[in-house]
Amino acid sequence: MELSGLTIEKLHELLVKKEVSAVDVARSFLDHIKEADKKIHAFLTISEELALSQARAVDEKINNNQEIDILAGIPVAIKDNLLVKDIRCTAGSKILKDYIAPYDASAVKKLRSRGAVILGKTNLDEFAMGASTENSAYGPTFNPSDLSRVPGGSSGGSAAAVAGQMAVYALGSDTGGSIRQPASFCGVVGLKPTYGAVSRYGLIAMASSLDHVGPLTKTVADCRIVFNAIKGKDERDSTSVDPQGLPTTNYKLQTLKIGIPKEYFIEGMDKGVREAVEKAIKQYEIAGAKIAEVSLPSTKYAVPCYYIIVPSEVSANLARYDGIKYGLSAGDSLLDVYLQSRDQGLGEEVKRRIMLGTYALSSGYYDAYYLRAQKVRTLIRQDFEKAFHKVDVLMTPVAPTTAFKVGEKIANPLEMYLADIFTCSLNLSGYPALSLPCGKANNLPVGLQIIGKPFNEEHILAIGEAFKELQ
Amino acid sequence: MISKEEVQHIAKLARLGLNDEEIERTQKELSAILDYIEQLKEINTEGVEPTSHSVVIENVLREDIGKPERQEKKLLEMSPQKKDNYFKVKPIF
Numbered sequence: 310m311e312l313s314g315l316t317i318e319k320l321h322e323l324l325v326k327k328e329v330s331a332v333d334v335a336r337s338f339l340d341h342i343k344e345a346d347k348k349i350h351a352f353l354t355i356s357e358e359l360a361l362s363q364a365r366a367v368d369e370k371i372n373n374n375q376e377i378d379i380l381a382g383i384p385v386a387i388k389d390n391l392l393v394k395d396i397r398c399t400a401g402s403k404i405l406k407d408y409i410a411p412y413d414a415s416a417v418k419k420l421r422s423r424g425a426v427i428l429g430k431t432n433l434d435e436f437a438m439g440a441s442t443e444n445s446a447y448g449p450t451f452n453p454s455d456l457s458r459v460p461g462g463s464s465g466g467s468a469a470a471v472a473g474q475m476a477v478y479a480l481g482s483d484t485g486g487s488i489r490q491p492a493s494f495c496g497v498v499g500l501k502p503t504y505g506a507v508s509r510y511g512l513i514a515m516a517s518s519l520d521h522v523g524p525l526t527k528t529v530a531d532c533r534i535v536f537n538a539i540k541g542k543d544e545r546d547s548t549s550v551d552p553q554g555l556p557t558t559n560y561k562l563q564t565l566k567i568g569i570p571k572e573y574f575i576e577g578m579d580k581g582v583r584e585a586v587e588k589a590i591k592q593y594e595i596a597g598a599k600i601a602e603v604s605l606p607s608t609k610y611a612v613p614c615y616y617i618i619v620p621s622e623v624s625a626n627l628a629r630y631d632g633i634k635y636g637l638s639a640g641d642s643l644l645d646v647y648l649q650s651r652d653q654g655l656g657e658e659v660k661r662r663i664m665l666g667t668y669a670l671s672s673g674y675y676d677a678y679y680l681r682a683q684k685v686r687t688l689i690r691q692d693f694e695k696a697f698h699k700v701d702v703l704m705t706p707v708a709p710t711t712a713f714k715v716g717e718k719i720a721n722p723l724e725m726y727l728a729d730i731f732t733c734s735l736n737l738s739g740y741p742a743l744s745l746p747c748g749k750a751n752n753l754p755v756g757l758q759i760i761g762k763p764f765n766e767e768h769i770l771a772i773g774e775a776f777k778e779l780q
Numbered sequence: 781m782i783s784k785e786e787v788q789h790i791a792k793l794a795r796l797g798l799n800d801e802e803i804e805r806t807q808k809e810l811s812a813i814l815d816y817i818e819q820l821k822e823i824n825t826e827g828v829e830p831t832s833h834s835v836v837i838e839n840v841l842r843e844d845i846g847k848p849e850r851q852e853k854k855l856l857e858m859s860p861q862k863k864d865n866y867f868k869v870k871p872i873f
Contacts, residue, residue, distance in 0.1 A: 548835060613816060651797065685823055687828050
């Protein structure tokens, strides 16, 4: 039986009916990875032993006629900046080449407790800094739709693993679009939850006020299952929350008000992307939804604001890679250990952001850069608050282009930063957003971004799920 | 354009041992990025409160009671240099 294309729900059904065993499922995926990943390079580490032992435990339960969780025995891939206990975790960096995770990230722990089968760790831009997965110290990942193109980033390995049917689903992280943009480029579903909805404990920190953990899946239904499994307050992450008393949500397409932010349909965006997104929105309109143009006037300032706040937080968070407690270490005197370990262990983009952040936070520049950016961040959040007084959800493209060629943008950091133009506002504002495959342009996948109110993930998932009925 | 000396100063603050070629490249790249970021100055932020997090951040308190979960051995094992139960660093003086 061909297992690799199946969803969580379908595989669960087969396991419960004993038509396949969890070990068969795990083996079939591990075999497929060995073959398919030679070309795609989605994985940095394969955790075969762990996967098989987790699968055996699930089979034992099934054979004892015990009930199993919906995620039990289902193979998952984990982005290599989320810790999986006793498995190597590199964050795509040379500085953590031999780092063995001493504990589980909270999201991973939750999946593990439900019987998930962890296949391995997926490739990413170093410390999740990038939009193409080309910044990995271990070489790029290639897009399963077209091997000459990037899978997006930074969760490119996770998106490519799901799109290439090497995992049923994956976990990723999203600081400026790093789940949604690769989901869009690879044609899978990706969710950036509301800030605080999923614990960040055990996620290697990049920019803590903007980092989010979320799922990449084949279907919206699967996305809901995984999100519900990983969400919730965690005593180990003080920014995590348990939302209470959510506003009632309008699930009926007939009375749904969809806002289209005019600033997200700009000159210079790919014509095919625009057409695919507009066509998808049209289908919601035909189904009865009301479409209204809205304005998010501060949109233009989102990328410059983001590229002050991110490097500033990066420069602080990455100070811990000092060659003392763990990771690569070189040099003879104390100062040399700092200088050389960091010089040898960190890649170009990481150094660039540390430098930019150190500059922005340094004496005399703090008010002009960091403080100003934090104020602009307030204005960006207020734009969304105002827009959501008028509409129930917002719909936009995920990215201005389809997957670009490997090597096309790597030499120009600024151009790469602009890949985040439609996604990074949601990290600054904390609002949840779904990336949903909505068609193709130039024969490559295009993603529709559905933005909801804080802690209303269920709403955007329901609206996303309705899409397949509209076509 | 930011000066070479500024780049060297920032690299020192950030404890990054950049070579001459990297210093020169960083000077160009940072200048281009900073020029782009300049547009933030167009926006009127008078009277606007800064946002550090998109959710309200509150102190989380708990009783000061230790937990049995101890991992120091595991954590020390990953240290490049250790002595007994301590991380070892190069002499400071």
